[in-house]
Amino acid sequence: MSIELLISIAIPVFLIVVGRVVGSSIERKHYASIEDREARFHGQPALSTKQSDPPGAVRSASLATGSVVLSVDHFKRFLSGFRMIFGGEVRSYSSLIERARREAVLRMKESQPDAHAYINTRLETSTISSTTGNEGIGTIEVLAYGTAVHYDRAKGR
Amino acid sequence: MILTNIDSMPGQRIVQHFGLVQGSTIRAKHFGRDFAAGLKNIVGGELKGYTELLQESRAEATSRMVAQARDLGANPVINVRFTTSSVAQGASEILAYGTAVLVE
Numbered sequence: 001m002s003i004e005l006l007i008s009i010a011i012p013v014f015l016i017v018v019g020r021v022v023g024s025s026i027e028r029k030h031y032a033s034i035e036d037r038e039a040r041f042h043g044q045p046a047l048s049t050k051q052s053d054p055p056g057a058v059r060s061a062s063l064a065t066g067s068v069v070l071s072v073d074h075f076k077r078f079l080s081g082f083r084m085i086f087g088g089e090v091r092s093y094s095s096l097i098e099r100a101r102r103e104a105v106l107r108m109k110e111s112q113p114d115a116h117a118y119i120n121t122r123l124e125t126s127t128i129s130s131t132t133g134n135e136g137i138g139t140i141e142v143l144a145y146g147t148a149v150h151y152d153r154a155k156g157r
Numbered sequence: 158m159i160l161t162n163i164d165s166m167p168g169q170r171i172v173q174h175f176g177l178v179q180g181s182t183i184r185a186k187h188f189g190r191d192f193a194a195g196l197k198n199i200v201g202g203e204l205k206g207y208t209e210l211l212q213e214s215r216a217e218a219t220s221r222m223v224a225q226a227r228d229l230g231a232n233p234v235i236n237v238r239f240t241t242s243s244v245a246q247g248a249s250e251i252l253a254y255g256t257a258v259l260v261e
Contacts, residue, residue: 070202139198
């Protein structure tokens with residue numbers, strides 16, 4: 001009886017500890033990768049406006065998309081459970097959403113890496129639900145799409 | 158076929174509007190992917206199986222939209238939008254829509 005109780009406590013605790021250790025390492029690596037790739041696309045901005053910067057000088061335009069499905073680790077899911085009781089900002093999820101958005105925008109840029117700018121960029125977020133019910137909590141998909149444009153003039157404007 | 162999500166084709170004049178074209182697909186996740194995602198849920202990070210699944214279905218929706226535009230005799234589709242809605246637990250609909258036009 002007590003062994004059963006021990007197991008029923010030990011397994012969730014183990015998952016939370018694994019989530020904390022492995023999850024934070026994955027998150028750190030992801031942030032490093034995002035920052036590295038963002039630096040590469042410096043000077044090729046994603047704009048939310050429809051107007052291209054030097055008006056009328058666009059040579060070609062085509063749709064660029066990028067998407068990612070990202071999940072939080074068990075530890076953060078556990079923390080957010082407490083937050084649901086007391087209310088307030090759920091900080092453990094904000095890094096998930098931020099990473100997913102930046103990653104999606106980067107993938108959009110990487111799909112057409114030689115464009116000079118990405119205009120009318122839209123971000124769309126949707127949650128992924130699981131067939132079994134609650135398990136999908138904390139899993140989101142972010143889609144970034146925009147129009148990749150090439151200017152007639154050189155990149156330096 | 159060229160797609161954009163702005164109101165015009167830069168440098169080209171639109172001579173004819175064909176109106177709205179759309180393509181959609183409803184996809185369910187298959188069990189194997191769901192199981193792998195369940196494991197990945199513990200440590201967090203990207204669920205590549207789902208990313209691919211949604212990219213495939215978005216490509217499918219887009220190609221249906223393009224097929225519709227081609228039937229109308231359009232050359233580009235402008236102002237393309239994507240939306241996602243969940244139809245049931247574990248199934249989601251991906252819709253792509255835009256305006257089919259003819260440019261010179």
